[in-house]
Amino acid sequence: MSTETDTSASPSSSDKGQALLEFRKVNTHYGAVHILKDVDLEIYPGELVCLLGGNASGKTTTLKALLGMVKPTSGEVVLNGEVVNNQPISYRVSNGVTMVPENRRLFKRLSVLENLMLGAYLRNDKAGIKEDLEYIYDLFPRVKERLTQKSGTLSGGEQQMVAIGRALMSRPKVLLMDEPSMGLAPALVQQNFELIEKINNEGMAIFMVEQNANMALSIADRGWVLQTGMVVLNDSAEALLANPEMRAAYLGEA
Ligand SMILES: Nc1ncnc2c1ncn2[C@@H]1O[C@H](COP(=O)(O)OP(=O)(O)O)[C@@H](O)[C@H]1O
Numbered sequence: 001m002s003t004e005t006d007t008s009a010s011p012s013s014s015d016k017g018q019a020l021l022e023f024r025k026v027n028t029h030y031g032a033v034h035i036l037k038d039v040d041l042e043i044y045p046g047e048l049v050c051l052l053g054g055n056a057s058g059k060t061t062t063l064k065a066l067l068g069m070v071k072p073t074s075g076e077v078v079l080n081g082e083v084v085n086n087q088p089i090s091y092r093v094s095n096g097v098t099m100v101p102e103n104r105r106l107f108k109r110l111s112v113l114e115n116l117m118l119g120a121y122l123r124n125d126k127a128g129i130k131e132d133l134e135y136i137y138d139l140f141p142r143v144k145e146r147l148t149q150k151s152g153t154l155s156g157g158e159q160q161m162v163a164i165g166r167a168l169m170s171r172p173k174v175l176l177m178d179e180p181s182m183g184l185a186p187a188l189v190q191q192n193f194e195l196i197e198k199i200n201n202e203g204m205a206i207f208m209v210e211q212n213a214n215m216a217l218s219i220a221d222r223g224w225v226l227q228t229g230m231v232v233l234n235d236s237a238e239a240l241l242a243n244p245e246m247r248a249a250y251l252g253e254a
């Protein structure tokens with residue numbers, strides 16, 4: 001909960017140092033359709049940030065442009081201070097960005113271990129890979145018990161752990177997550193947010209798109225709100241939770 005957050009973990013913007021990942025006035029188009037409009041955003045090391053907004057507001061497009069699946073028509077995507085507009089996904093993954101896609105997208109006929117190893121496909125440091133597998137087994141003992149099982153036979157909660165584990169196998173500095181609670185049984189949604197909080201507490205920066213604004217803001221440091229491709233709000237999670245405009249539009253209070 002934000003009330004229990006150590007404020008030293010979310011310093012003011014003046015003393016945060018260099019952002020891990022940024023948008024500077026990013027615009028994107030699908031064909032002639034203008035989607036993101038002059039979007040500025042930044043994610044600092046160790047932060048848990050959420051991106052909120054209604055359907056079709058451009059949230060997934062934002063994640064895709066950060067990872068390199070969508071190319072901006074203008075503006076800059078900046079990773080560790082370097083403009084990466086012309087760098088492919090593989091370069092960005094190797095330099096610390098990775099995504100847990102919408103609906104988790106596991107290879108259902110592959111085993112749990114095979115799925116995890118796919119996350120390490122750009123690496124060849126065997127010792128490091130082994131170390132990271134052990135880290136994931138510590139984090140998710142359930143995953144370790146199911147290594148040889150086909151991923152499609154896992155429960156939704158277990159699939160989420162494998163999807164996060166696979167993303168962690170690229171040793172990211174920042175994890176992009178697209179609607180991680182979508183499609184999970186209601187009882188698992190709380191568990192899902194606890195899991196995300198736990199990974200963030202381990203020091204991982206997380207940029208999370210969520211429909212579940214209340215729960216997302218209850219664990220986040222900061223949040224952005226997109227409306228038809230424009231940033232309309234950008235504030236601390238606490239301030240957003242208290243914002244009347246926000247409460248009316250996204251937190252279920254008419
Ligand atoms: N590949 C695509 N081609 C054309 N239009 C797209 C494509 N992907 C998304 N869109 C459109 O772009 C807008 C923003 O989509 P998206 O970023 O997926 O929104 P969100 O994730 O906020 O729901 C929507 O109107 C959507 O229909």
Ligand SMILES: [Mg+2]
Nearest residue numbers: 059060061178
């Ligand atoms: Mg989306």
